[in-house]
Every structure is written in C-alpha cells, then in structure tokens.
Amino acid sequence: MQPDDAATYLKGVGTAKAKVLAAELDVHTVADLLEYFPFRYIDRTQRSTIAALSDDGDYVVLHGEVSDIRTTVTGKRSERLTCTLNDGTGSVQLVWFAGTKWVREKLKSGIQYVVMGKVSIFNWGWQMTHPEFEELAKSEANGEVPFLPVYNTTDRMKRNGLGTRALARITETMVRSLANIPDPLPEEIRTQHQLVSRRDALIAMHFPQSIAQLDSARRRMKYEELFLLQFDYQYARMQRQHAVRSRVFSRVGECFNRFYKEKLPFPLTGAQKRVIREIREDMRTGHQMNRLLQGDVGSGKTLVALMSMLLAIDNGCQACLMAPTEILASQHYATFCRMLDGMNIRVELLTGSLKNKEKTAIREATAKGEVQLLIGTHALIEESVAFSDLGLVVIDEQHRFGVEQRSKLWTKSTLAPHILVMTATPIPRTLAMTLYGDLDCSVIDELPPGRIPVHTVHRREADRERVFFFLRNEIARGRQVYVVYPLIHESEKTDLKNLQEGIELMLFYFPRPQYQFSIVHGQLPPDEKAYAMERFKRGETNIMVATTVIEVGVDVPNATVMIIENAERFGLSQLHQLRGRVGRGGGKAYCILMTKDTLTTTSKERIRTMCSTTDGFKIAEADLKLRGPGDIQGLQQSGTLNLKVASIVDDEPIVAAARNDVRQLLENNPTLKGCEPLLHHIAAKHNQYMWGKIS
Ligand code: ADP
Numbered sequence: 001m002q003p004d005d006a007a008t009y010l011k012g013v014g015t016a017k018a019k020v021l022a023a024e025l026d027v028h029t030v031a032d033l034l035e036y037f038p039f040r041y042i043d044r045t046q047r048s049t050i051a052a053l054s055d056d057g058d059y060v061v062l063h064g065e066v067s068d069i070r071t072t073v074t075g076k077r078s079e080r081l082t083c084t085l086n087d088g089t090g091s092v093q094l095v096w097f098a099g100t101k102w103v104r105e106k107l108k109s110g111i112q113y114v115v116m117g118k119v120s121i122f123n124w125g126w127q128m129t130h131p132e133f134e135e136l137a138k139s140e141a142n143g144e145v146p147f148l149p150v151y152n153t154t155d156r157m158k159r160n161g162l163g164t165r166a167l168a169r170i171t172e173t174m175v176r177s178l179a180n181i182p183d184p185l186p187e188e189i190r191t192q193h194q195l196v197s198r199r200d201a202l203i204a205m206h207f208p209q210s211i212a213q214l215d216s217a218r219r220r221m222k223y224e225e226l227f228l229l230q231f232d233y234q235y236a237r238m239q240r241q242h243a244v245r246s247r248v249f250s251r252v253g254e255c256f257n258r259f260y261k262e263k264l265p266f267p268l269t270g271a272q273k274r275v276i277r278e279i280r281e282d283m284r285t286g287h288q289m290n291r292l293l294q295g296d297v298g299s300g301k302t303l304v305a306l307m308s309m310l311l312a313i314d315n316g317c318q319a320c321l322m323a324p325t326e327i328l329a330s331q332h333y334a335t336f337c338r339m340l341d342g343m344n345i346r347v348e349l350l351t352g353s354l355k356n357k358e359k360t361a362i363r364e365a366t367a368k369g370e371v372q373l374l375i376g377t378h379a380l381i382e383e384s385v386a387f388s389d390l391g392l393v394v395i396d397e398q399h400r401f402g403v404e405q406r407s408k409l410w411t412k413s414t415l416a417p418h419i420l421v422m423t424a425t426p427i428p429r430t431l432a433m434t435l436y437g438d439l440d441c442s443v444i445d446e447l448p449p450g451r452i453p454v455h456t457v458h459r460r461e462a463d464r465e466r467v468f469f470f471l472r473n474e475i476a477r478g479r480q481v482y483v484v485y486p487l488i489h490e491s492e493k494t495d496l497k498n499l500q501e502g503i504e505l506m507l508f509y510f511p512r513p514q515y516q517f518s519i520v521h522g523q524l525p526p527d528e529k530a531y532a533m534e535r536f537k538r539g540e541t542n543i544m545v546a547t548t549v550i551e552v553g554v555d556v557p558n559a560t561v562m563i564i565e566n567a568e569r570f571g572l573s574q575l576h577q578l579r580g581r582v583g584r585g586g587g588k589a590y591c592i593l594m595t596k597d598t599l600t601t602t603s604k605e606r607i608r609t610m611c612s613t614t615d616g617f618k619i620a621e622a623d624l625k626l627r628g629p630g631d632i633q634g635l636q637q638s639g640t641l642n643l644k645v646a647s648i649v650d651d652e653p654i655v656a657a658a659r660n661d662v663r664q665l666l667e668n669n670p671t672l673k674g675c676e677p678l679l680h681h682i683a684a685k686h687n688q689y690m691w692g693k694i695s
C-alpha cells in the first residue's frame, strides 16, 4: 500500500464508503485518512458505571448487556430502534432514529457491549442517542488500547458504517500495514529537536499509549507541518533566485542624493535609515529583491518607498507604486509630486477614472520610458501597461497579494523588477513568517518624533449626547472630525441603510448651514468621492461621514476626532488604521469608539485593548489571539492557514525554529542530497512552483 493509493485500497473501505469519505471529509487517499486525526481521545481506563453518571454532556464509555431490542414505526418511512443497556449498576436506553436496519443486524440481546456516547435525561431515565458500540469480546480481542480516538464524523458517515469506532478500526488496520513511512524531516533536524519518526508519530496520533507519547507525536507533526510550509516558501525562493535575474542597482546617484540633501522635509528616523539601507543592499546583488516592509500607521513607510524608487531612477530604471484604492493612489501621487517638485522627475498617475485619451498618453509615455515613476491601483498589474525598463515595484497593500500576482510583474520587464511590499497595518511576527514566508522582512519600529498618542475612549449609545457635545466644542475650535460606519460586505444594502440613518442623525444634531458635511462611501462614483474628500481636505466641511473607504491614506492634519460607530464590528487592526487618520497635525487627538450598550466579553476585551495601547504590533497580536487567524481581515482567502495540527497563535517558537532550520538546510545542502522524501515532496508540489512566467 502506498500513501497515494485510493482510499478503496483500505481494508473495510469499498466504493460506497470511499464515496462518503470523499464527500464528507475530503479524504481520497490512504495518506489523507492517515492525516485525518482524532479531535479527542477517550481514556478507556476511565470506564463509567451507570449509577455514577451525571448529566454534564460528557462523552462516556459504558460496558453492559443489551436487552429488549425494539423497533417502533414512527412515520411512513421512519422508524425508531431502542434497547436497554444494563451494567449491573443501572440501565440506559439506547436510541437510533436512522440507520436502524444496520443496527438491528448488529445488536444481539444477552451480549456484552462497549457503548460510547453522550448521555442525556429523557422521561426520567438515562438515554443515549446514536451511540457507538462494539461487542466487548471483539473489543478486547483488538487489544487493550488505553485511549480510544474520537474522530469528527457526520450523520451521513454514521449511517454508512463510518462512525468514529469504524474509522478507528480502518485506521488501525492501515497503520499496522504501513511498514515504512518516508520521513520528510532530515535526520539531523529530528535529532536536534528530538522528534519522533513520522511513522511513530502518525501511529501515536491515532492510538497513543500515553499522554506523553501523544504530546511528542503532536510536537513532531506540528513541526513537520510548519517545516514543510516554510520549505515550500524558501525552496521556491531559492529557485527564483537562480532562475530570475534582476537589475543591479550599483549606485546611489543624483536623484537620491539631491532629494536627501535638499528636499527631505525632516531628518529620517533611525528605523527609516536602517530599512533604506537594507533595501539598498538587496537591490545591488543581482538577485531579485522580495521584501516586506512592515511599520505601524504613520511610521513613514511612504518616504521609504519614495527613496527606494529614487534609487531605481538613479540606475536608469522606472519604478511603479501600486495602491489598493484610487483615493490612496491619488494621495501618493500628490505627495510624490510635492516632494519631488523641481527635481525634473516625471511622475504620472494612472487610474480608472482618467479619460481614455489621457490613459493612452500615459501608457505610451511609460512604454517609451519617459514616465519614470508611475502610480496607480493594483489594477496596474491586470492592465496592459508596458514599461520600457521597470526596475522596482512597490505594492502598498491592503489585502494579501499572492506570489502568483507578484509574479505577473515579470511579464512587464525582461529582467525581473525588485519588489517591495508594504503592509497597511502591522501583522504579528508568526503570521508574517507564515503568510509572507517567501519575503524578507524589514520593520520600521520607531515613530517620527513628537507624536502624541491618540486619546482613545469607549462610549456607548447612552453617552451619545455627551459625545456630540464634545464634537461641537472641537468644531467650534476650528477642528474637523470623522464619523465612520462599518462596511460589511455581505449586505451592502443594510450597510448603506446604517450609513443613511447615521447621516440623518448627524444632520439633526449638526444642522446646516452652521455645519458642513462631506459624505463618502463605496457606492459613490470616484469623482464625487474625490470632490467630497477634497472639500474636507481644504477645510470647507467640518464633518466627514464615511464608510471605511477613508481607512487607507487620507491625510488631513486638522482633523482631530475620529468617531467609529459600531466599533465592535471592526477588526482591531482596522480600528487602529482608522485611528491613525487623526493626530497627524501634532495637536491632541481623540478616537471615540461607539458601541451598543451591551457587549460580549471578547468585544469588551478588544475595545479595552484599543483604549489601552497605540502600538500597532501589540494590537495585531491581540487581534490574532482574540479572534483567531480565520477572522483577520484579508486572511480568509489564503490557503496557508489551513493548518491541521499547528496553531499560528500558540506555536510561534516552532514557526521560528522551522524557518531557521529550513534556511540552514537550503544553505548547506541546496541540492538536498540524501533527502529523498523532501525531493519527492518537491516533485509532488512541482505544479505549484510553476506559477508565473519564469522560463
Ligand atoms: P505610513 O507608514 O502609515 O504610510 P506615512 O508614510 O504616511 O506613514 O507617514 C506619516 C506621516 O509622517 C507623513 O505625514 C509623513 O510626512 C511623516 N513623516 C514620515 N517620516 C518622518 C520623519 N522621519 N520625521 C517626521 N515626520 C515624518
């Protein structure tokens, strides 16, 4: 039997059962089932007696004799099967509503059974519905395993003879017949971390002899999972470095130096300097740079991007910057134009809202190499923009931008451009290593001097009058305020309704013409959006009511208050990002998190985190812990987090160790001599490495 064999090769699995396994568990091969681990175990030695049962919903193991088997017809095509289980201390009624025919054939009066399931009280007595059962004699003949695996099963599986006991039996036979399971982990690494072999680990995951054995099996499987994840990333990276040549940016020239000496409006922070140095080092190796730039909101990532782009221009290349939204792209464009004023660098903005004629003109100038710095949305990738010599791409991202998407940039240049990815908000270290494992990481861990932390408070519906009073005061002092409503993608209609109700409420408390509003949301045409933003920026309006479109990038130094409605509905990182929109002018700024009056414990904890820290990395960690990776914005689509045993939250040390080990392995043994199972793993994954247009 081979791991890749179809599930039908397994003893006890015919075509019918194989179909059910495939449909219900996505289990198709022997290996799939081998890696379908129990979610818990029953300690067999902890057998319960019926007299001592309690109604706490626990899974119990009973031994007893079956009697009084009955079938009652309950409808046209439905019937119920009941029997009594007696263990000498009391009795439990066992009940089946489905699959009764099969049960009827198996159950015999007067015979001892091992019965497992959850007991409940029904009509004054104990009852167990759809329990698992096995003849005691057979169960004992199977050997005394101290822990019984419990697998997640579905009703359809149970009806088809694939309950947790049946799965255990199939798995046990399989595990016994697997003499040798290749181990992808190199010997040295296993020794170094004292990891058990793959075969032993797999057996113990299903049939542990002790808790200690189970623990070491788990540790081994976690390590393996994270090791292979890192391996896939880093191996692909190594291949890319061999296959892909990139421009060598050997010099720091006129543009960079002149900007540094004459144009820089303030001294760089130490962190900015360090990161620029890292980027410069990367870009002069001849290998393609693939770097992730992380930094808190307001840490000055834009400036780092700009100066990196100047390096490209100094070396005769073009550079482009891609932003997640048009608003942000235009804002970057404005910033760049202002900063590069008088430097004779041609910067252009290419967005969907341009007229066709203008677009064509920019495209042509870009193809000829006349445009040195092109700014646009992520659509730049999809659109047929040709560069004359693209040397650096900066991706200012909101959602995860996959390897495949990045590799599309290849087609735009004969030599692969260097790539710098900037995250919109900080992400925790483990997550960065897991999600962006193929990127090197630079962190700006220092904010420009003189920032006063935004004062953040939690207010409830009941405090609304007080909040509005405060707003009026701030506006009277010439300040501007944001009011943000959540946008939840499932129902844009309800969102819009929320926003509209909010606007009406605001208009009631803040009547025109004394107060002026800018209203911005996703459904507005881009030019209206831009106009509303522009008015707010110029100070013609006092209040900006918006959905989260303002999340990325708006820069209005005079805005000092950010009110976030239904704050409990936002992710922490999103809240943090929004909060970063105020306090940019150096004055004291406020963030008011409005929520309904009653909150869940988790929501309370999250709001409390927001009020107590302004450190984006800490907030990201808290978000990950409180919500789990599945809920974090932009991560749902990424397959990387479908981990079977490891946890991105709890296993940070293993992630770090595995990453390090993979790096060393590939450095010392790039051809993977003696690592046949790993080579096999690569061959199996081959298709995945074929992304992009590397030839
Ligand atoms: P983010 O990292 O969130 O993209 P930005 O690049 O938008 O941050 O920078 C936030 C603000 O800080 C901008 O107004 C920018 O001009 C300013 N800034 C950037 N670097 C420095 C610095 N070294 N000293 C002072 N202000 C800076």
Ligand code: MG
Binding pocket: 301, 302, 553
């Ligand atoms: Mg930014």
